[in-house]
Amino acid sequence: MERVPVLKIGDFLLVSIQIDMEDQTALQLQEDLAEKIVVTGCHGVIIDISALDIVDSFVGRTLATIASVSRVLDAETVVVGMRPAVAITLVELGLSLPGIRTALNVELAIEMLARTRTEAEMLLGDDDEDEADQAAVTTP
Amino acid sequence: MERVPVLKIGDFLLVSIQIDMEDQTALQLQEDLAEKIVVTGCHGVIIDISALDIVDSFVGRTLATIASVSRVLDAETVVVGMRPAVAITLVELGLSLPGIRTALNVELAIEMLARTRTEAEMLLGDDDEDEADQAAVTTP
Numbered sequence: 001m002e003r004v005p006v007l008k009i010g011d012f013l014l015v016s017i018q019i020d021m022e023d024q025t026a027l028q029l030q031e032d033l034a035e036k037i038v039v040t041g042c043h044g045v046i047i048d049i050s051a052l053d054i055v056d057s058f059v060g061r062t063l064a065t066i067a068s069v070s071r072v073l074d075a076e077t078v079v080v081g082m083r084p085a086v087a088i089t090l091v092e093l094g095l096s097l098p099g100i101r102t103a104l105n106v107e108l109a110i111e112m113l114a115r116t117r118t119e120a121e122m123l124l125g126d127d128d129e130d131e132a133d134q135a136a137v138t139t140p
Numbered sequence: 141m142e143r144v145p146v147l148k149i150g151d152f153l154l155v156s157i158q159i160d161m162e163d164q165t166a167l168q169l170q171e172d173l174a175e176k177i178v179v180t181g182c183h184g185v186i187i188d189i190s191a192l193d194i195v196d197s198f199v200g201r202t203l204a205t206i207a208s209v210s211r212v213l214d215a216e217t218v219v220v221g222m223r224p225a226v227a228i229t230l231v232e233l234g235l236s237l238p239g240i241r242t243a244l245n246v247e248l249a250i251e252m253l254a255r256t257r258t259e260a261e262m263l264l265g266d267d268d269e270d271e272a273d274q275a276a277v278t279t280p
Contacts, residue, residue, distance in 0.1 A: 005156060005190040005221065007246050009149060014246075016145060016156045050145040081145065106147050106154075 004029045006036045011117075012044040012110060013037065013075075018051040026062040033066060037073045044113035045070045046106055050081030060095045067100050076116055078102065078109040144169045146176045151257075152184040152250060153177065153215075158191040166202040173206060177213045184253035185210045186246055190221030200235045207240050216256055218242065218249040 002025055007014045013036055033045060067077035079102045103109040142165055147154045153176055173185060189195065207217035219242045243249035
């Protein structure tokens with residue numbers, strides 16, 4: 001069975017899906033991701049699908065499940081790199097990936113996640129001003 | 141033909157190899173990487189091979205070529221995520237990946253690349269002190 005690697009980069013986990021998603025691969029990825037979120041304490045998951053020609057309902061469901069599991073573990077999921085043709089097909093099929101946030105590329109996803117985090121901290125009235133200032137710099 | 145995506149993260153390009161390397165895939169990856177180095181001006185290439193069970197002489201040669209091409213374009217290449225079994229097999233086969241730098245994971249590779257960059261700047265007597273200071277913080 002092939003396994004999709006989960007890479008830790010700073011406060012984020014990055015997954016680049018390149019192989020065809022089968023039942024076992026999808027389940028394994030969900031497990032690996034959930035475990036890695038808990039072990040690393042990361043708050044963001046970025047899933048790159050730029051290698052995928054086709055996103056069918058199974059892949060769509062898998063992405064939605066990953067996003068839900070991550071949310072329960074206090075991590076946001078962003079899907080990046082969707083090809084224009086994939087987006088068109090998805091909508092034509094009636095799959096609009098509800099509950100999944102998207103960004104055009106990894107860097108924009110990191111910005112988006114950092115912004116969400118800062119807003120959450122501001123709502124909580126976080127005392128750690130340095131951290132808030134630092135995060136604010138990255139969000140123009 | 142399958143294509144390995146090249147992701148830009150800050151000053152680095154990240155490639156996660158998950159599919160079997162065939163002639164065409166390897167050539168395409170070399171081309172994509174070279175083009176992306178030139179377009180983005182990135183100074184580091186990180187190649188994750190944690191998904192690979194086997195690294196044979198063809199993959200070894202491909203990695204060496206990528207590293208050489210990147211060097212000519214002023215970018216350092218670091219291979220990360222090699223499995224212990226892969227390392228043992230490589231050495232047994234007499235392939236020790238000459239000219240290729242390795243790190244255990246993506247974060248250590250980023251640190252390594254940042255350190256090399258800082259040293260290069262210091263040798264050049266770079267006036268931009270802020271930048272040097274900032275980079276020095278990340279290298280304990």
